[in-house]
Amino acid sequence: MAKSKEISVEQRLRALYDLQLIDSRIDEIRNVRGELPLEVSDLEDEVTGLKTRLEKLEDNLTSIDAQISDKKNLIEEAKTLIKKYSEQQQNVRNNREFNSLTKEVEYQELEIELAEKHIREFKAQIEQKKEVIEKTKEHTKERETHLKHKKGELDAILAETEKEEEALLKKSDDYKKKIEDRLVKAYNRIRTNVKNGLAVVPIERGASGGSYFTIPPQVQMEIASRKKIITDEHSGRILVDEALAEEQKEKMEKLFKKL
Known part of the structure; x- marks a missing residue:
């Protein structure tokens, strides 16, 4: 029309x-404004991703600590059983009972060795993850600083141009109504x-x-x-x-x- x-x-x-x-x-x-809005949005997403990664890494550390604690408890239980079996060996009535208890002691000693091996592996993982966490924290801080700078740039440009842009958009609509x-x-x-x-x-x-x-x-x-x-x-x-x-x-x- x-x-x-x-x-x-x-x-x-x-x-x-x-x-x-x-x-x-x-x-x-x-x-x-150029690519600033998109750049700010990408940086926000990147910082959010880094923080999520940090949370997962720290949760993982907590999980490894719990596993180390479990292995230490297992070692203590094994030591208690070794002591118990060693005492029982003093009161055996035949070689069959003695050999059976010896196998139990040997089994618990193997359990202790395996648990200690796992603890060493867990501790190595902790050191590795702590290093990754430290680097991730540094990277996150650097990206947050960059984001703050870019947001400042964008806010300054918006403060200068937003009012004019809104007025121009209204004028554009007004002029379209004339045509x-x-x-x-x-x-x-x-x-x-x-x-x-x-x-x-x-x-x-x-x-x-x-x-x-x-x-x-x-x-x-x-x-x-x-x-x-x-x-x-x-x-x-x-x-x-x-x-x-x-x-x-x-x-x-x-x-x-x-x-």
Whole structure:
């Protein structure tokens, strides 16, 4: 549905170019931020991942400590049994009983040796994990410092530009309401498909802005007459004459200074 059937082609061209200038200003603001928002988000994810890893490593240490404690208890139990079997050997009635108790003692001694071996292995794991934990803590601290710095950069840029961006976004919506739907859709489609988001460009030195393709003199005259909307056959951009572009730039510069 057309929003302003009565407006002339020239008024449509001016409104479209004004819209382009507003949206290009929004693009500039976002380009200043660049990859910072994404970088901050990635750093936050990285720090969260490192902290989760630290928690798992420390939980693992607790688990190994518990296993060492279990092995020490097993050793104490084995020693108690060895003492018990050794005392029983003093009161045996035959060699069969003596040999049976000797096997029990030998079995408990093997249990002690195995438990001590496991304890040594667990202690080696603890030392290794403590080293990993220390390095992970250092890395986490370094990434947190970097994150704080990047957040500070982003917050400073946002503080400078957020208010202006919000005002410009509102202006962009307001200007779109001045233009019929089909033109807004065409503008958005072109803007998405071309370099730098430039959907409406002026003629510069006989070529469309940002292009090396010359516009024929007859077409340049048609563009300057402002009687119909003409697009560049090479890029698909909507074309406006240089004089109109300069007039609208001056007008929009004044508007931007007020925001």
